[in-house]
Amino acid sequence: GENVEQHPSTLSVQEGDSAVIKCTYSDSASNYFPWYKQELGKGPQLIIDIRSNVGEKKDQRIAVTLNKTAKHFSLHITETQPEDSAVYFCAAGSEKLVFGKGMKLTVNP
Amino acid sequence: EAGVTQSPTHLIKTRGQQATLRCSPISGHTSVYWYQQALGLGLQFLLWYDEGEERNRGNFPPRFSGRQFPNYSSELNVNALELEDSALYLCASSRGTGKVREEQFFGPGTRLTVL
Numbered sequence: 001g002e003n004v005e006q007h008p009s010t011l012s013v014q015e016g017d018s019a020v021i022k023c024t025y026s027d028s029a030s031n032y033f034p035w036y037k038q039e040l041g042k043g044p045q046l047i048i049d050i051r052s053n054v055g056e057k058k059d060q061r062i063a064v065t066l067n068k069t070a071k072h073f074s075l076h077i078t079e080t081q082p083e084d085s086a087v088y089f090c091a092a093g094s095e096k097l098v099f100g101k102g103m104k105l106t107v108n109p
Numbered sequence: 110e111a112g113v114t115q116s117p118t119h120l121i122k123t124r125g126q127q128a129t130l131r132c133s134p135i136s137g138h139t140s141v142y143w144y145q146q147a148l149g150l151g152l153q154f155l156l157w158y159d160e161g162e163e164r165n166r167g168n169f170p171p172r173f174s175g176r177q178f179p180n181y182s183s184e185l186n187v188n189a190l191e192l193e194d195s196a197l198y199l200c201a202s203s204r205g206t207g208k209v210r211e212e213q214f215f216g217p218g219t220r221l222t223v224l
């Protein structure tokens with residue numbers, strides 16, 4: 001079945017550093033790749049998404065890249081801040097979304 | 110604008126019982142998705158309803174079922190509860206374009222505990 005692998009599972013960085021999360025997917029029909037941030041006690045919130053006809057997308061400190069040939073996509077967060085600390089999920093799909101297992105990011109002041 | 114709401118916040122049941130979870134989508138959204146978030150497993154897709162019809166279903170047994178009402182709210186039913194059904198159940202809604210490539214807005218979830 002469809003599968004999305006996400007790594008690393010945890011990441012700890014110093015404030016101001018960059019953070020990178022990588023995901024790979026198995027279903028070549030996937031055409032939508034959202035990234036979600038989940039804070040403690042809350043539901044996931046979309047932070048950025050990319051569609052299969054685009055290779056890169058940027059929104060302020062956040063950027064996502066997509067390599068459809070290699071079936072992987074990545075999230076880059078620059079100039080991290082303590083409020084970026086959360087669990088981040090990648091997802092991929094077409095008829096349904098398949099989520100990765102999440103990465104816990106800790107930004108130390 | 111109100112976000113996605115879910116009720117109850119917490120639900121405690123015993124093995125073999127039935128659980129009913131409810132979700133109200135954002136006004137104007139016609140698609141509702143249900144996910145199970147068990148510890149360490151990320152979000153597992155359960156069901157997708159759009160315009161009152163089931164559009165897709167994840168790899169869960171038939172004792173997980175649901176429906177969508179004419180006002181687009183939705184209900185998830187879990188019959189014959191098992192201990193491993195203990196999880197956070199998340200509902201999301203999106204504009205109903207019939208495509209999954211619309212932003213899904215999540216509710217806060219219902220924490221189901223099966224004893």
